[in-house]
Amino acid sequence: MRAAETKRNNRSPGTGHGSRSSADWPEDIHRVLRAQQVRQVTYVPDSGHARLIELVRADRDMRAIPLTTEEEGVALSVGAWLGGEKSVLLMQSSGSGNCINMLGMVQECRVPLPMLITMRGEWGEFNPWQVHMSLATAPALAAMGVVLRTVDSADDIGETVDAALRLAYNTCRGVAVLIAQRVIGAKQFK
Amino acid sequence: MKHRKPVLDRRKAVADILKERRNALVVAGLGAPCWDIAAADESPLNFYTWGGMGGAAMIGLGLALAQPRRRVLVITGDGEMLMGLGSLATIGVQQPRNLAVIVLDNERYGETGMQLTHTRLGVELAGVAKASGFRAAGTIYSAAQLKTWIPRLHRQLGPVFAAIKVTAQPAPMVLPVRDGATLKTRFREALLGAKALE
Numbered sequence: 001m002r003a004a005e006t007k008r009n010n011r012s013p014g015t016g017h018g019s020r021s022s023a024d025w026p027e028d029i030h031r032v033l034r035a036q037q038v039r040q041v042t043y044v045p046d047s048g049h050a051r052l053i054e055l056v057r058a059d060r061d062m063r064a065i066p067l068t069t070e071e072e073g074v075a076l077s078v079g080a081w082l083g084g085e086k087s088v089l090l091m092q093s094s095g096s097g098n099c100i101n102m103l104g105m106v107q108e109c110r111v112p113l114p115m116l117i118t119m120r121g122e123w124g125e126f127n128p129w130q131v132h133m134s135l136a137t138a139p140a141l142a143a144m145g146v147v148l149r150t151v152d153s154a155d156d157i158g159e160t161v162d163a164a165l166r167l168a169y170n171t172c173r174g175v176a177v178l179i180a181q182r183v184i185g186a187k188q189f190k
Numbered sequence: 191m192k193h194r195k196p197v198l199d200r201r202k203a204v205a206d207i208l209k210e211r212r213n214a215l216v217v218a219g220l221g222a223p224c225w226d227i228a229a230a231d232e233s234p235l236n237f238y239t240w241g242g243m244g245g246a247a248m249i250g251l252g253l254a255l256a257q258p259r260r261r262v263l264v265i266t267g268d269g270e271m272l273m274g275l276g277s278l279a280t281i282g283v284q285q286p287r288n289l290a291v292i293v294l295d296n297e298r299y300g301e302t303g304m305q306l307t308h309t310r311l312g313v314e315l316a317g318v319a320k321a322s323g324f325r326a327a328g329t330i331y332s333a334a335q336l337k338t339w340i341p342r343l344h345r346q347l348g349p350v351f352a353a354i355k356v357t358a359q360p361a362p363m364v365l366p367v368r369d370g371a372t373l374k375t376r377f378r379e380a381l382l383g384a385k386a387l388e
Contacts, residue, residue, distance in 0.1 A: 040255055063255060065284060068276030075245030075274075076252035079217070082237055082374065083256025084382045105242035108370035 025183070026051035028158030029116065033062065036165050039085040040065060042073030046092035048118030048184040053090065070095035074102035077113040086169060088114045093121060093178070094130060096137045103144035103174055110172040114165045115146070118179045124186035141176050152180035191312070194331060196355035200294050203336060203354050204265065205230040207292065210344050211263070215253055215381070218366075219246040219266025221301045223294055227265060228366040234380040237373055238366045244273030247291050251281050254289040254348075257381070261288050261344060268295040268309045268353070275318060281349050282323025290343045290350040291319070295329075296358045304358060319351035327351040 029052050033041065041056045042065045043049060056064040067073050073089035080087040091099075096117060106113050120127070121134025138148055147167060151160040161177055168175040204226040208216075216236045218224045224238045237253075239246055250264035271293045281289065297310035309315060319327040326346055330336050330353065339352055367373055378386035 040252060063284075065251075065255075065280070068279050071244070072248045072274070072277050072280050075242060075248035075277075078237075078242075078245070078374075079249035079252025079254070080256050081252075082249070082377050082381070083215075083253040084378070084385065085252075085256035087252065102242050102245050105239070105245060105370065108241065109374045110371040111374060 022154035025154045025157040026055060029161050030055040030059070032158055032162045032165060033088060034059070035162075036169070037086060038088050038165070039063060040076065040080045040087035041090065042067055042076055042087060043090035044068075044070050044073075044092070044095050046090070046095075046118050047187065048092065048179065049090045049116070052116075070098040071102040074099050074106060074113065078105060078109060078111045081111045086112070088116060088165070090116050091118075093117055093119045093134045093137045096141055096176075097133050100140055100144055103141070103146060106174045107145040112168040112172050113146075113174040114161075114168045115141075115174065115176040116161065116179065117176055118184055119181045120187075121181070123181035125181065126186065126189045137178065141174070144174070146174035146176050148176050148178065150178045150180065152182055154183050157183070193310070194355075196296065196331065196357050198331070198333065198336065198354060198356045199359065200226055200296065200354075200356040201229060201361045203294065203356060206336065207263070207265070207340055207343060210340055212261075212344070214261040214263050214344065215257065217246055217250045217253065217262070217264045217266075219264070219270040221267055221270070222296075222361070223265050223267050223270075224366055225361065225364045226294065229361070229364040232366065234376040236366070237377050238368070240368050240370070243270050244277075246270055247274055247277040247281060250289055250291060251277070251284060251286060254286040255284065258286075258288055261290070262286075263343065264289070264291045266291075266293055267300065268293055268297060268307045268315065269299045271315055272308050272313070278319050278322040278324070278351070282319075285323065285325075285349065287348050289348045290346075290352070291324075292343060293351075293353040294356050295353045296356050298358050300358075309353070315353045316351055319349075324349045324351045328353075330354045
């Protein structure tokens with residue numbers, strides 16, 4: 001889902017020159033992943049991440065790894081790091097709850113884990129079942145020692161993700177970037 | 191279906207497997223598999239888990255993908271594998287040639303009072319692995335079968351899966367390091383050298 005309005009914007013902090021659309025944020029993230037030499041990108045697909053997943057799948061230097069459940073990506077990050085590779089986990093807010101126990105291992109073993117989370121349940125949400133985990137995403141992840149960053153403007157996403165990845169890999173922590181539903185647009189059921 | 195009683199000794203099975211290890215990397219599932227591995231072949235290239243139940247096979251996948259030239263052995267228990275059953279599908283999709291997942295299947299939850307697991311109650315893990323796309327998958331009951339399988343675990347094009355049916359006989363606890371950051375750092379140092387500390 002793209003942002004409802006597209007802005008022409010000449011300001012592009014750390015993500016390139018010239019005018020760009022705020023709808024380019026998946027490309028911004030992909031550029032950051034490449035710059036930081038991320039090799040394993042795990043995900044349970046979310047429509048908010050659809051474009052980024054396409055870019056990762058098309059990138060010969062990365063491995064796109066679909067999961068049956070998000071906690072698999074948490075465990076994989078430990079193995080990847082043991083083997084000397086960087087990984088990133090993509091999910092929707094509803095998947096964050098599936099990660100909780102496994103995040104204990106990330107904390108105990110001091111393994112870097114950037115989590116890029118598209119939010120449901122907070123901006124014009126249609127589906128009531130989404131709201132509960134959305135409200136719990138930040139407190140639940142914080143309870144497991146994950147550093148949290150929220151970003152609600154498309155132009156800030158690239159820079160925020162870049163900073164989050166640096167923090168994760170430099171300090172060996174879980175770091176979650178919560179990408180606001182306002183940026184992606186609420187899914188239209190009717 | 192009539193239940194076939196396990197007869198293999200877990201300590202001997204693990205010792206026989208690890209004798210042929212060469213430079214393989216090992217991920218140990220929590221509980222008895224850790225004691226078995228520590229007893230047979232302690233090494234900084236064993237990553238012992240003391241939690242994260244359900245995650246051992248996925249740790250193995252991440253490691254195998256990061257180190258395609260090294261053999262990776264996940265040696266875990268049936269309870270732990272059952273908690274991460276979906277990971278067999280995720281591994282099947284990725285087809286890592288260098289990964290073997292080995293379950294020491296005593297059909298019990300060993301750390302919590304020896305309660306029966308699903309594998310005592312009709313579920314066949316090797317069948318799940320085969321249907322998930324593992325190149326080879328089998329259930330091992332006898333010493334002769336194990337002897338045939340050991341070279342496959344180390345050298346067959348993966349992903350390879352084996353459930354080794356072992357008795358519920360307890361063996362002496364041999365406790366490896368339990369500090370997670372230490373386990374991570376010593377593994378990375380042994381594998382990656384100075385780069386591990388950057």
